[in-house]
Amino acid sequence: xxxxxxxxxxxxxxxxxxxxxxxxxxxxxxxxxxxxxxxxxxxxxxxxxxxxxxxxxxxxxxxxxxxxxxxxxxxxxxxxxxxxxxxxxxxxxxxxxxxxxxxxxxxxxxxxxxxxxxxxxxxxxxxxxxxxxxxxxxxxxxxxxxxxxxxxxxxxxxxxxxxxxxxxxxxxxxxxxxxxxxxxxxxxxxxxxxxxxxxxxxxxxxxxxxxxxxxxxxxxxxxxxxxxxxxxxxxxxxxxxxxxxxxxxxxxxxxxxxxxxxxxxxxxxxxxxxxxxxxxxxxxxxxxxxxxxxxxxxxxxxxxxxxxxxxxxxxxxxxxxxxxxxxxxxxx
Amino acid sequence: xxxxxxxxxxxxxxxxxxxxxxxxxxxxxxxxxxxxxxxxxxxxxxxxxxxxxxxxxxxxxxxxxxxxxxxxxxxxxxxxxxxxxxxxxxxxxxxxxxxxxxxxxxxxxxxxxxxxxxxxxxxxxxxxxxxxxxxxxxxxxxxxxxxxxxxxxxxxxxxxxxxxxxxxxxxxxxxxxxxxxxxxxxxxxxxxxxxxxxxxxxxxxxxxxxxxxxxxxxxxxxxxxxxxxxxxxxxxxxxxxxxxxxxxxxxxxxxxxxxxxxxxxxxxxxxxxxxxxxxxxxxxxxxxxxxxxxxxxxxxxxxxxxxxxxxxxxxxxxxxxxxxxxxxxxxx
Amino acid sequence: xxxxxxxxxxxxxxxxxxxxxxxxxxxxxxxxxxxxxxxxxxxxxxxxxxxxxxxxxxxxxxxxxxxxxxxxxxxxxxxxxxxxxxxxxxxxxxxxxxxxxxxxxxxxxxxxxxxxxxxxxxxxxxxxxxxxxxxxxxxxxxxxxxxxxxxxxxxxxxxxxxxxxxxxxxxxxxxxxxxxxxxxxxxxxxxxxxxxxxxxxxxxxxxxxxxxxxxxxxxxxxxxxxxxxxxxxxxxxxxxxxxxxxxxxxxxxxxxxxxxxxxxxxxxxxxxxxxxxxxxxxxxxxxxxxxxxxxxxxxxxxxxxxxxxxxxxxxxxxxxxxxxxxxxxxxx
Numbered sequence: 004x005x006x007x008x009x010x011x012x013x014x015x016x017x018x019x020x021x022x023x024x025x026x027x028x029x030x031x032x033x034x035x036x037x038x039x040x041x042x043x044x045x046x047x048x049x050x051x052x053x054x055x056x057x058x059x060x061x062x063x064x065x066x067x068x069x070x071x072x073x074x075x076x077x078x079x080x081x082x083x084x085x086x087x088x089x090x091x092x093x094x095x096x097x098x099x100x101x102x103x104x105x106x107x108x109x110x111x112x113x114x115x116x117x118x119x120x121x122x123x124x125x126x127x128x129x130x131x132x133x134x135x136x137x138x139x140x141x142x143x144x145x146x147x148x149x150x151x152x153x154x155x156x157x158x159x160x161x162x163x164x165x166x167x168x169x170x171x172x173x174x175x176x177x178x179x180x181x182x183x184x185x186x187x188x189x190x191x192x193x194x195x196x197x198x199x200x201x202x203x204x205x206x207x208x209x210x211x212x213x214x215x216x217x218x219x220x221x222x223x224x225x226x227x228x229x230x231x232x233x234x235x236x237x238x239x240x241x242x243x244x245x246x247x248x249x250x251x252x253x254x255x256x257x258x259x260x261x262x263x264x265x266x267x268x269x270x271x272x273x274x275x276x277x278x279x280x281x282x283x284x285x286x287x288x289x290x291x292x293x294x295x296x297x298x299x300x301x302x303x304x305x306x307x308x309x310x311x312x313x314x315x316x317x318x319x320x321x322x323x324x325x326x327x328x329x330x331x332x333x334x335x
Numbered sequence: 336x337x338x339x340x341x342x343x344x345x346x347x348x349x350x351x352x353x354x355x356x357x358x359x360x361x362x363x364x365x366x367x368x369x370x371x372x373x374x375x376x377x378x379x380x381x382x383x384x385x386x387x388x389x390x391x392x393x394x395x396x397x398x399x400x401x402x403x404x405x406x407x408x409x410x411x412x413x414x415x416x417x418x419x420x421x422x423x424x425x426x427x428x429x430x431x432x433x434x435x436x437x438x439x440x441x442x443x444x445x446x447x448x449x450x451x452x453x454x455x456x457x458x459x460x461x462x463x464x465x466x467x468x469x470x471x472x473x474x475x476x477x478x479x480x481x482x483x484x485x486x487x488x489x490x491x492x493x494x495x496x497x498x499x500x501x502x503x504x505x506x507x508x509x510x511x512x513x514x515x516x517x518x519x520x521x522x523x524x525x526x527x528x529x530x531x532x533x534x535x536x537x538x539x540x541x542x543x544x545x546x547x548x549x550x551x552x553x554x555x556x557x558x559x560x561x562x563x564x565x566x567x568x569x570x571x572x573x574x575x576x577x578x579x580x581x582x583x584x585x586x587x588x589x590x591x592x593x594x595x596x597x598x599x600x601x602x603x604x605x606x607x608x609x610x611x612x613x614x615x616x617x618x619x620x621x622x623x624x625x626x627x628x629x630x631x632x633x634x635x636x637x638x639x640x641x642x643x644x645x646x647x648x649x650x651x652x653x654x655x656x657x658x659x660x661x662x663x664x665x666x667x
Numbered sequence: 668x669x670x671x672x673x674x675x676x677x678x679x680x681x682x683x684x685x686x687x688x689x690x691x692x693x694x695x696x697x698x699x700x701x702x703x704x705x706x707x708x709x710x711x712x713x714x715x716x717x718x719x720x721x722x723x724x725x726x727x728x729x730x731x732x733x734x735x736x737x738x739x740x741x742x743x744x745x746x747x748x749x750x751x752x753x754x755x756x757x758x759x760x761x762x763x764x765x766x767x768x769x770x771x772x773x774x775x776x777x778x779x780x781x782x783x784x785x786x787x788x789x790x791x792x793x794x795x796x797x798x799x800x801x802x803x804x805x806x807x808x809x810x811x812x813x814x815x816x817x818x819x820x821x822x823x824x825x826x827x828x829x830x831x832x833x834x835x836x837x838x839x840x841x842x843x844x845x846x847x848x849x850x851x852x853x854x855x856x857x858x859x860x861x862x863x864x865x866x867x868x869x870x871x872x873x874x875x876x877x878x879x880x881x882x883x884x885x886x887x888x889x890x891x892x893x894x895x896x897x898x899x900x901x902x903x904x905x906x907x908x909x910x911x912x913x914x915x916x917x918x919x920x921x922x923x924x925x926x927x928x929x930x931x932x933x934x935x936x937x938x939x940x941x942x943x944x945x946x947x948x949x950x951x952x953x954x955x956x957x958x959x960x961x962x963x964x965x966x967x968x969x970x971x972x973x974x975x976x977x978x979x980x981x982x983x984x985x986x987x988x989x990x991x992x993x994x995x996x997x998x999x
Contacts, residue, residue, distance in 0.1 A: 049995055056972075056997035276962060280995050281969035290995060293988040294960040296626040298608060305613035308388075319987040323651040324625040331381055331612050331622060333388035628958040630940060637945035640720075655983040656957040663713055663944050663954060665720030 020136045024313075025212075025270075027141050030156045033126040038116035039066025041092065042073045046085050049287030054079035061284055070113045075106040096120075096129075130155070139209045144199045145181045148206040157209035159270070165196060166213060166254040170236040170247070187237060189229045193257055200261045210313070211262055212270040213255075216277070217292045217318075220299035224253035252302075259307040269310055273297065274317035291317040297324050308334055352468045356645075357544075357602075359473050362488045365458040370448035371398025373424065374405045378417050381619030386411035393616055402445045407438040428452075428461075462487070471541045476531045477513045480538045489541035491602070497528060498545060498586040502568040502579070519569060521561045525589055532593045542645070543594055544602040545587075548609065549624045549650075552631035556585035584634075591639040601642055605629070606649035623649040629656050640666055684800045688977075689876075689934075691805050694820045697790040702780035703730025705756065706737045710749050713951030718743035725948055734777045739770040760784075760793075794819070803873045808863045809845045812870040821873035823934070829860060830877060830918040834900040834911070851901060853893045857921055864925045874977070875926055876934040877919075880941070881956045881982075884963035888917035916966075923971040933974055937961065938981035955981040961988050972998055 028034070035041045042048070043063050052061075055076055062068045080086040093099045097115050104112065119125065129135075139157045142148070144165075148158055168174045169192075179186050182195050200208070232242065232250050242250065262269045274295045280288045295318050304312060312335050316325050328335045360366070367373045374380070375395050384393075387408055394400045412418040425431045429447050436444065451457065461467075471489045474480070476497075480490055500506045501524075511518050514527050532540070564574065564582050574582065594601045606627045612620045627650050636644060644667050648657050660667045692698070699705045706712070707727050716725075719740055726732045744750040757763045761779050768776065783789065793799075803821045806812070808829075812822055832838045833856075843850050846859050864872070896906065896914050906914065926933045938959050944952045959982050968976060976999050980989050992999045 053993075053995055053997045279962070279965045279969075282972050282997065283995060287995060290991055291988065292960040292962050293984050294626055294958055294962075296624040298611070298624050298626075301611045305611075308614050320625050320652050320984050324623065327622055329385075331385055331615060331619060333385045333614065626958055628956040630943070630956050630958075633943045637943075640946050652957050652984050656955065659954055661717075663717055663947060663951060665717045665946065 018134075020134050022136055023138045025141070026138055028138065030138075030140055030151055030158075031147075034120060034129055036117070036121045037066050037070075038092075038097070038113055038120075039068075039070040039073075041089070042066075043069050045284055045286030047073065047080070047089070048284040050080050050083060050085060051076040052282075052284050052287060056282065058282075063285065067113055071109045074104065074109040074112070077104060141212070142203070145177070148202070151206050153207040158203055158206050159209040160199060160203050160211045162211050162213045162255075162258050165192070165258060166251050167216075167247075169233070169250055169254065170242045172236075172239075175236070187233070189226050189233060189253075189257075192229075192233070192254070193260075196257055196261050197264075200265050200267070204265055204267075208265070208267055210268040210270045211258055212272065213258075214272045214275050217274050217295035218299060219251060219273070220248060221252045221255055221301075221303040223302065224249055224256070229253040255303060256306070259303060259310055262310045263307060269307075269312050271300070271312055271314045272317075273300075273314065274321060293318050293320045295321055297321065297328055304328075304332055304335060310334060350466075352466050354468055355470045357473070358470055360470065362470075362472055362483055362490075363479075366452060366461055368449070368453045369398050369402075370424075370429070370445055370452075371400075371402040371405075373421070374398075375401050377616055377618030379405065379412070379421070380616040382412050382415060382417060383408040384614075384616050384619060388614065390614075395617065399445050403441045406436065406441040406444070409436060473544070474535070477509070480534070483538050485539045490535055490538050491541040492531060492535050492543045494543050494545045494587075494590050497524070497590060498583050499548075499579075501565070501582055501586065502574045504568075504571075507568070519565070521558050521565060521585075521589075524561075524565070524586070525592075528589055528593050529596075532597050532599070536597055536599075540597070540599055542600040542602045543590055544604065545590075546604045546607050549606050549627035550631060551583060551605070552580060553584045553587055553633075553635040555634065556581055556588070561585040587635060588638070591635060591642055594642045595639060601639075601644050603632070603644055603646045604649075605646065606653060625650050625652045627653055629653065629660055636660075636664055636667060642666060682798075684798050686800055687802045689805070690802055692802065694802075694804055694815055694822075695811075698784060698793055700781070700785045701730050701734075702756075702761070702777055702784075703732075703734040703737075705753070706730075707733050709948055709950030711737065711744070711753070712948040714744050714747060714749060715740040716946075716948050716951060720946065722946075727949065731777055735773045738768065738773040738776070741768060805876070806867070809841070812866070815870050817871040822867050822870050823873040824863060824867050824875045826875050826877045826919075826922050829856070829922060830915050831880075831911075833897070833914055833918065834906045836900075836903075839900070851897070853890050853897060853917075853921075856893075856897070856918070857924075860921055860925050861928075864929050864931070868929055868931075872929070872931055874932040874934045875922055876936065877922075878936045878939050881938050881959035882963060883915060883937070884912060885916045885919055885965075885967040887966065888913055888920070893917040919967060920970070923967060923974055926974045927971060933971075933976050935964070935976055935978045936981075937978065938985060957982050957984045959985055961985065961992055968992075968996055968999060974998060 043061070043066060048061055051073060062072070077086065077089075090101045090104075093101070093104065093112075096119055097112070099112060099115065136155075137157060138155060139159050141161060142158045143161055146158070151158060164174050164178070175186050178195060182198055184195070185191055186195060200211075228249060232246055232253075235246075236242065259269060261267075274291045276290050276292055278288050279290050295316075297316075300312075314325060314329070314335055316322060325335075375393070375398060380393055383405060394404070409418065409421075422433045422436075425433070425436065425444075428451055429444070431444060431447065468487075469489060470487060471491050473493060474490045475493055478490070483490060496506050496510070507518050510527060514530055516527070517523055518527060532543075560581060564578055564585075567578070568574065591601060593599075606623045608622050608624055610620050611622050627648075629648075632644075646657060646661070646667055648654060657667075707725070707730060712725055715737060726736070741750065741753075754765045754768075757765070757768065757776075760783055761776070763776060763779065800819075801821060802819060803823050805825060806822045807825055810822070815822060828838050828842070839850050842859060846862055848859070849855055850859060864875075892913060896910055896917075899910075900906065923933060925931075938955045940954050940956055942952050943954050959980075961980075964976075978989060978993070978999055980986060989999075
């Protein structure tokens with residue numbers, strides 16, 4: 004490759020400010036407080052689990068112990084980009100070279116990371132050094148947003164509970180408790196959605212978002228049909244696959260109603276197959292199917308022509324289909 | 336990249352004569368008569384529509400007005416290959432540079448294009464300059480072919496009306512009127528197909544062609560079953576998806592019978608999803624699905640082993656499947 | 668490309684010893700004994716058949732005649748990697764250049780190949796020259812393994828008869844005859860599987876293997892349900908697609924039981940569509956579908972967490988799905 008061109012492109016890109024449009028960081032802490040919290044991310048634990056499978060739990064609640072356990076496994080990950088990221092973090096922030104990462108040095112590495120990362124000024128230093136100007140969060144409807152630094156963070160609403168899990172009594176009760184109102188009718192449902200958007204809008208809401216299973220379909224569903232499904236769930240019944248699909252289409256349209264009303268985009272993240280690997284670490288049990296068409300979104304994208312849908316796909320096989328949709332459709 | 340090699344390859348390719356195997360040009364005009372007719376092509380209008388959506392119709396019947404409206408939108412398309420084509424046309428044929436394409440110059444650009452393109456000798460000049468030796472047309476069964484310059488144009492028959500639209504009374508009536516005979520039996524249907532091929536063969540027919548929806552399937556269908564479907568349609572009934580599939584398989588086999596009889600190839604263009612974008616410009620409402628297998632063509636390709644099937648696919652996900660079919664099958 | 672880097676990579680790769688993990692060679696001969704046996708491989712005959720289709724059989728039983736017939740067809744294959752392999756074999760082993768391969772030289776080429784390849788020491792010379800250290804075979808359950816050179820060959824069991832063909836009376840009778848015991852119950856079936864593994868283990872078994880149709884699914888199936896299917900087949904009934912799927916899931920789990928018990932991997936080769944090209948040469952009638960998800964293997968991979976599953980896919984569209992599965996799952 005042309006080294007000069009590569010360097011120029013890199014430098015131009017590197018000089019751009021960063022707006023992080025999707026992250027799972029907790030705004031109350033903002034950063035990892037030690038290297039164990041970084042190693043606990045499933046990008047690392049799932050690789051270790053896959054490379055050297057051991058039954059038994061990973062001590063996620065004890066970052067120091069997790070660091071001790073992960074160090075010997077890193078030798079399996081040396082050909083991964085995750086390892087490369089880790090070594091860059093180590094060099095640039097901890098002042099430690101790759102050869103320092105011997106298993107017996109785990110305590111030294113952990114302590115050094117606490118020294119650097121567990122300082123109150125660390126988050127601001129890091130953001131300044133990396134040029135991060137704004138971070139769009141991943142929030143549940145009941146996340147505490149009081150005190151959120153809206154100059155830096157933008158809250159974004161995950162909508163899975165409304166669209167995928169409404170037949171679970173526990174989810175409905177949690178919602179009823181949080182909003183202090185019953186959830187027995189589609190009117191209740193719409194009111195709760197609206198209350199959610201109101202709360203997020205008051206904190207500078209970015210977008211609604213959803214990680215959507217492969218081959219999700221959207222189509223018109225009447226209030227009556229949705230009410231019938233809700234009644235069934237409240238009566239303790241379970242939804243079959245077809246009923247789940249109908250509720251999904253209904254609820255997604257209601258979320259789009261709210262997006263339209265509040266002028267917010269709906270961020271579609273398409274194609275996940277949840278919980279298919281039974282022996283995975285937390286966050287490391289999902290995969291995706293290569294068989295997945297965007298055809299099921301036609302109704303939604305056509306009907307909500309005035310809502311923007313920033314869209315991401317997991318499968319490479321959906322890539323060109325998404326590019327074509329973005330090229331033809333004005334709101335994708 | 337190796338500039339010398341790229342240049343050599345380009346020059347070798349550029350020196351080859353061009354046989355255009357698929358075009359939508361109208362043989363009676365042959366070329367656009369002004370820049371508005373080029374800008375009216377959906378390759379331009381759909382990009383403008385996607386980049387800056389405006390409800391309301393595009394004035395396709397008024398190329399001058401269309402030019403005026405499209406000029407300010409071109410700034411959104413500067414990173415597209417379509418824009419690059421347009422600028423090449425402008426430089427090479429109109430003598431206008433990219434910087435001349437300011438919105439306020441629309442009238443000058445349009446007038447210049449009329450000067451150049453609306454001359455009787457333009458079509459021959461263009462073909463000579465580009466080295467175009469033959470053009471395979473896209474023709475409907477009822478296109479007027481009288482006076483066709485068969486030394487330059489080859490008519491090709493689109494078969495969608497026969498295979499996909501036979502349950503539409505309007506389509507059947509149009510056919511009956513054009514061929515001046517009833518269309519009430521599968522014998523009538525076959526006779527009309529044969530009359531169509533006869534007419535096209537008399538003008539040097541190239542091939543039969545069809546743009547085929549994703550996951551089309553072929554299988555043996557008896558005359559009796561097809562007659563039952565035709566009876567139902569004539570009686571005013573509508574076909575469900577399964578019946579539509581059965582007629583499609585039947586009618587496609589009848590087209591293949593004709594291809595076999597007249598020694599013509601059947602050009603399959605596989606994978607379109609028609610009319611899925613509700614807010615598109617004419618010609619800009621179709622997309623394709625990434626989920627689409629060629630498995631449904633096995634019956635056809637095996638049965639009509641003596642008919643060549645030049646085949647194109649829309650989806651990248653069908654590419655290697657087509658390559659493998661072409662490598663294994665003798666008639667693909 | 669960077670020639671020096673390419674050369675270095677090639678030389679490093681070329682210096683590695685070869686362990687051939689999948690081959691169809693017959694261990695009793697080990698190599699082709701003449702060029703006709705190489706040209707008879709479907710990689711050559713299917714290209715010739717596709718490039719210049721001729722009805723009628725290829726004389727596979729007469730390598731000399733096959734050589735005579737194939738020579739004139741090679742001119743169609745000059746742009747293929749198969750032709751390149753053939754010319755390399757010719758230069759390196761027969762001392763013949765590409766220009767020697769004129770159709771009229773067929774007899775000379777054949778005779779030269781017999782001189783070189785039909786010597787008793789040829790197999791060992793070839794293995795030494797190519798650096799082949801071990802070869803994993805493709806074996807049917809009833810292959811004769813007596814006298815197998817286990818220092819060089821590793822027998823591997825193809826499991827299609829057990830998983831895909833159990834409703835065929837002829838297959839069951841062949842099994843009963845070979846194992847000299849009845850096959851009327853799922854217990855018989857399991858016992859026969861076990862006897863098969865015992866026999867292969869006694870010869871240094873490598874792995875169980877199966878070439879699996881697209882969209883195969885695995886799920887729990889009870890012995891009772893499997894027995895019902897077996898009873899139906901024995902009574903002369905045929906299985907429909909759903910029953911075939913149930914037996915497939917059952918039998919595959921039983922093979923995995925054996926893999927677990929004997930500590931052998933199960934090599935999955937996923938995605939073939941058998942016998943879809945009706946006019947192909949032997950071995951040249953299969954294709955693959957681009958629509959094929961690995962989702963159907965979740966049950967198997969989760970349940971047999973202690974069995975390794977080396978996995979290959981035919982379709983490019985399954986590639987990233989497999990990579991992701993290998994990255995997340997510990998036993999893929």
